[in-house]
């Protein structure tokens with residue numbers, strides 16, 4: 001069996017070698033010629049899997065995408081060909097949720113204010129939106145959810161309309177898939193008209209797909225409204241963000257919100273499970289065995305953990321400032337954007353770091369503070 005896999009997908013060798021020969025390829029430049037003998041194709045979001053790419057691949061039985069988004073896959077064509085497909089829903093939801101939380105702590109610090117007390121609006125209450133809400137609620141923030149699809153399905157959580165959310169939230173975090181048609185289409189959901197309805201001092205963060213915000217309109221709005229602060233992990237026209245937009249953004253990263261080591265491992269592992277199922281083979285590998293132990297654990301002496309100390313703790317697993325600085329140095333070319341992604345140090349999730357109160361100390365952290373950290377996701 002021949003497996004063609006994106007070279008930037010970790011743990012492929014460890015999980016798929018038992019199925020046959022693996023050929024690693026550059027997913028962005030993958031050609032039909034490289035895929036034509038493949039039985040299995042493993043991709044990430046940068047590979048467009050459509051008729052043009054796989055028409056000649058007559059042996060292909062399985063396409064796996066180690067991603068949440070599936071907008072790069074022509075699902076109808078795969079179905080028509082009878083090729084099994086699996087993505088990895090939820091694999092990097094925790095990573096995105098923690099990214100959103102840390103990014104807002106960083107923004108608050110930079111603005112000389114506190115995140116505490118802000119109202120967070122989450123647009124799209126699926127896997128990543130829910131993971132982000134979990135972090136914000138663990139920190140005691142009020143969260144407003146907008147997801148008309150989940151609302152119509154009878155999800156028991158409380159929902160607001162987008163207009164209501166925009167009117168009430170201090171921070172808006174976007175977590176929707178990109179869709180171009182239908183009553184809930186998200187392409188340019190934040191167009192110029194909607195961007196102009198943002199209330200004063202709104203913080204807007206996009207960790208889903210660049211085109212959910214009209215980036216040209218965002219430039220126009222930002223040029224006259226410095227009160228609006230923006231965090232972008234995803235960009236219209238990736239891998240070539242619009243250069244004028246970058247200096248107008250407070251924190252800029254190259255589509256790495258989902259790039260935790262755990263999230264990446266989960267993504268590849270979910271494809272391994274899907275292929276085992278398709279081939280009716282018993283999985284022999286385990287996800288936990290793939291992940292290295294985190295080098296540190298943290299003893300807390302502080303009686304109370306203020307926001308600045310909380311941010312320092314979060315920086316032990318992920319220092320967003322490093323990615324932002326690197327982005328500004330080398331986003332200018334498509335190769336630069338992709339190299340930033342390729343060489344991004346896969347950060348760990350909060351769960352990799354065990355946090356305990358130093359019990360033999362009069363200044364030991366309060367149980368409320370330890371409980372909050374554990375609710376955020378840090379281990380016991």
Ligand SMILES: NC(=O)c1ccc[n+]([C@@H]2O[C@H](COP(=O)([O-])OP(=O)(O)OC[C@H]3O[C@@H](n4cnc5c(N)ncnc54)[C@H](O)[C@@H]3O)[C@@H](O)[C@H]2O)c1
Nearest residue numbers: 068069124125126127128147149176177184207208257258
């Ligand atoms: N930056 C990254 O690294 C990164 C990582 C993971 C996912 N993503 C992107 O984020 C998207 C969301 O991921 P997810 O795992 O939460 O997906 P999901 O499918 O679990 O959730 C998406 C939610 O959005 C809702 N939705 C759809 N249209 C909407 C609209 N118009 N208004 C409000 N809600 C709407 C859906 O009902 C669903 O509940 C993915 O499709 C992917 O494109 C980006």
Ligand SMILES: O=C(O)[C@H](O)[C@H](O)COP(=O)(O)O
Nearest residue numbers: 044045046067068069258259
């Ligand atoms: O859709 C997803 O899961 C995310 O956007 C994911 O983080 C994309 O990462 P990539 O496949 O491009 O490495």
